[in-house]
Amino acid sequence: SYYDITVDKTDSASYSKAEAQSITVELVNINTADIEKLCSLPGVGENTAKKIISYRQENGDFETIEEIQNVKGIGYQDYIRLQPLITVE
Numbered sequence: 001s002y003y004d005i006t007v008d009k010t011d012s013a014s015y016s017k018a019e020a021q022s023i024t025v026e027l028v029n030i031n032t033a034d035i036e037k038l039c040s041l042p043g044v045g046e047n048t049a050k051k052i053i054s055y056r057q058e059n060g061d062f063e064t065i066e067e068i069q070n071v072k073g074i075g076y077q078d079y080i081r082l083q084p085l086i087t088v089e
Contacts (some may be wrong), residue, residue: 027087
């Protein structure tokens, strides 16, 4: 799946005008992603990625993206940051 986001155009040093208007981001499926893919998410390091995979192995697939908050170390603020970037297809 893909998710269109609008980027703050004030950071013109990082993005060309065309890029700043719309960037397409591939959603990360937290039910199938490997450590490398999970680590591509903001604020998710190798330890957190391993916890997500362990949670998935012990409890089965996530039914909703909100369930990621059940992973030790991922709180509500982390969920809010990850929400537009993850899926459970």
